[in-house]
Amino acid sequence: MGEAVNKLCVADIASVSAGDEELVQAAQKGDDAAFEMIFERHRLRIARITSRFFNRPEKIEEVVQEVFAKAYFALGDYSRERGSSFAAWLSKVAINSCYDELRRARRRPENNFSSVTQDETLFLNTRLRDENAADAEATAISRDLASKLLARLDADDRFILTLLDGEEMPVAEIARALGWGVSRVKVRAHRARVALRRVLSEFL
Amino acid sequence: MFWKNQKEDERLDPLGREITRRAAMNDEEIEAISSNIGYAAIHARIQARQNEPTVNEWMTTLMIARQAIPAMALVALIAAGWMWLASSGAAVGGSIDDALTGAAGAGIERVRAGGTCAISASDECAISTEDVLATLVKESGK
Incomplete structure (x- = not known):
């Protein structure tokens, strides 16, 4: 099952990567519609990553929102990174956000x-x-x-x-x-x- | 003991991996959750963060420095206490015997004033006990 999920994630990354660069460039220039499109393209994949770490749907929704908000402000960093697709970069943001949230919630x-x-x-x-x-x-x-x-x-x-x-x-x-x-x-x-x-x- | 533990680990590890895999949600559930997330909520979050007052860098540094104040105060207190103890210990601990025998001032000897020697640790400039006695006898003879 884990393998299936992983394969699915890789397939997702491949399918959404095409065209991401143009949207990212537009979003970096302040195009809100472009960022909304980025969100629509990656929402399911980020929810899938987040669901691995949290059980409650409300929590997953909250963390997914946080991931995209963080990504919005960090878009400038993406252009400086070499050799990774936007989808991989966004996954990294999601994993780090989940880690932060898990550590924050360790006492509850x-x-x-x-x-x-x-x-x-x-x-x-x-x-x-x-x-x-x-x-x-x-x-x-x-x-x-x-x-x-x-x-x-x-x-x-x-x-x-x-x-x-x-x-x-x-x-x-x-x-x-x-x-x-x-x-x-x-x-x-x-x-x-x-x-x-x-x-x-x-x-x- | 070692083999027993290893055998138990071999039994527990696959189950541990299965537990980690089983904890995952299925695709339908994830899709249902994902479809509930609207862009409006993210947009609102971004707007809220953009409207947050930007904190001055100096203020940030001051805030960090403020956290260090208790530690710095503690260090200063310990240092002051240590110095006070050292100075009072020297005043109380110095006995008459030490003053006479010069034990307290070992290593530093008084030297002839007016000569080429000032405060020195060298033997050639030091006043010997015989010198002191001779001076005392001379003074009392007068």
Whole structure:
């Protein structure tokens, strides 16, 4: 599923890139209609990226609005960047905005661990003990439960795991998008995996 | 112990990856959310930000400097306290014995006034105990 989403994103970028440059140039000169067209072209893709980090629709809407507002004021920076399409640049703005928002909201998580029901706890326990259960559709983890478990993680951990496993982004690409070093991404990823293991082992 | 942990990690990691993937919304949901976002809201956000009063750069620097005031005050207080302790310690700690034997002033010796020596640490200009005694005997003889 993650692969499908990722492929879809790449396809989206390819289809919307053509013509972006003209619109960006017009928007840089103050053409509001051009920026509105940019928004229409990229809205779904940015909502998809944002939805990887937040569950509540209102939150996603708010962050998407913030991404486009930030992009509007940072359009001048885009022209100075070499070798990346506008869609890739906008994705970078979106990822960074999500990261900022996750860090800001780290003390008020969207889900609470106490909301993991007894049935879900039992399900997880069975699933964790059964080594052959990974492929069976009947034992698939629901999105709700997955969200609850991820919400137990620190914002940084959730963020890096979502990029790596959810979006299936390579380490180098994550490093580029966030302006981090490759080793920093690897260290963060390792820490995040250890944290997730700790969360899961509580259900063993 | 190590092998046990590794085996457990191998079991937990794929499940962890599955959890991260499963947390994603499906395309219909994302489309529904995306279609709710109107450009008007973004335009309003941009307008609001454009109308925000631009903060003077000097004001920004002052605001940052203001945050450093408590730390700077603490450093100044510690330094003042340390200096006060050092000066009062020297006044109280200097005993008569030290004054007589010159232990407190080790390394710096008084030298003959009027000679080529001023305050010096060199041995050739230093007054010896014999010199002091001779002077005292001479003075009392008068």
